[in-house]
Amino acid sequence: MSEQATEPRVYVIHENAEWFPPFAAAFADQGVPAQEWLLTDGAIDLSSEPPQGVFWSRLSASAHTRDHAASKEYGRAVLRWLESWGRTVVNGSDVLEFEVSKVAQHATLRAADVDVPRTTAVFGTAALKERAREFSAPFISKHNQGGKGLGVRRWDAHDDFDAWVDGPDFEPSPDGITLIQEYLWTREPFITRAEYVGGELVYAVRVDTSAGSFELCPAEACAVDGEDGTPAPPLFQLRDEITPEHPLVAQHRAFLERAGIRIAGIEFAETFDGRLVTYDVNTNTNYNPDVEAVAPRSGPGEIARFLGSLLRAEQPVPA
Template sequence: MTSPLPDLAVVYEHPQWFEPLFEALDRRGVSWVKTPLAGDVFDPAASPAPARVVFSRVAMSSFLREPEHPIFYAQSLFEHWEGRGTRVINASALPIDTSKARQLSLIARLGFRGPETRAAHRQADLPKAAEGLRFPVLVKADIGGSGAGIVRYDTAEDLARAARDRTAPAGINGVSLVQEYAPRAGGRIIRVETLAGRYLYALEVESSGDAFDLCPADVCLIRPGSAVMGMTRFEPPAEIIAAVEAIVAAGKVEVGSVEYLIDERDGSVRFYDINALSNFVAKPRDVLGFDPHDNLVDWLVGVIEEEKAKRA
């Protein structure tokens, strides 16, 4: 006898990151199944999806944990399932999530500002890319995550030496960004979380020094070498919320965040990261006064009901 198809499959790479989501799904009584990407194979001529609705929790930082990472595999897999009529939540965000260059291009097209940046696909071209930028600069991997692949160069000579020695960061797609270092006012960045394209909450994240890994979730804070951070609920101005909602709508990000900073040099707002994987925040009830996983599950249940109604 064939088992009934679960309502939801959560597809992920990291085995611990989504325990709070799993607990929230169980509390709500959702019919769901875990679908880890490790060990997964599919037949491009068959292989139906494991549930009525699939929720992508693929992390761009997965290449840090596994050389045989699933980032590009997941894109093919999700497109295959969508082609067979399955709703795959956040699959539409992968094109923007997999390229910081595309993110900054999108931000600029919408009329917002990011840090001054140039992209290159050869190490030898990094000094050329830095021409006209103010030092210090950062070189970033185009596909990053958890602050990975970011190095600061204080002078053009330092950058030229790294380019010559081929030691500057390069993404797993071979693309690097050279970006003006924008000192964040007060050592703070703002992470704005969205759900279904709408503002959910924002955090002011403060750290000392030049830490680039500012993930506020439990699993990030306990990692060896993680930055010491202060996290406070923050209410951005209405125009920032509107800008963030415009960014996630244009980027087709259904569940995710946008990060920005205030450039200490001139007071300008600089949007610098679009993240389609949100683990929310450690101790959410203490920090936010509510658990955003409950909001997420409410929305997921609504998506499931919509899909059931389409097939009724």
């Protein structure tokens, strides 16, 4: 943070400035003072007191794909420093560990009685091919520390997987942990992403997976035009039949409370045999502009309202 403001405000801690404009606009609309804090370099005096305000961490597991791999470690240091001074930190140091570890997500989802895909975490590569054969093809391999669907692959034959592991194209997870996971046969070619703010459902989004891609970033900055330069068909559509009364929403809320996560996007699949399987938690959630245009409530707007309420709660009451 280049300079400290004199008045309390919301500090948004992240490493990708391209994702900030929708949130900056929402804070301005709500009249909530906010300041961006980019963790790409800088320093903190550990003996000094942080500024007054509310701190929202939206650090990303995919930071390494933007040449900001160290931002995760910067985040661990900064969040612990803020918490040691008793500052209000939304999605703090414990939540950062969920963002950068799908193992942590899986374990806590399972403990909250949420249906999760069968998964094996393999440390290093020595046992990778052997453990993959415990899964019937097709199966999925993915990075434990990933983001945007990067590193996720479907394998229809174990021999192809073996050749990839032994070949020059093998890409390890940044933390060296590869996940082998059952392939979820969905009833229809889509998954659902449910957005939560303050532990409450804002809305759910249907995400088209018919093209077979696992890279499903909803942000406008991730949009890719068609080969002829025309806008690609929308992958994201509002799914208004998913309401707070949906049984899986209740399970998600229990998980979020257990994990201390206040803002998140949670992805789940509906399988052909009737399972509702949750497989990913995004604690630095972004919002799709096409969905935002028709949704009854705005994701960034709800975040600005929620964080603004926390900020006002910290203000001294006049005598």
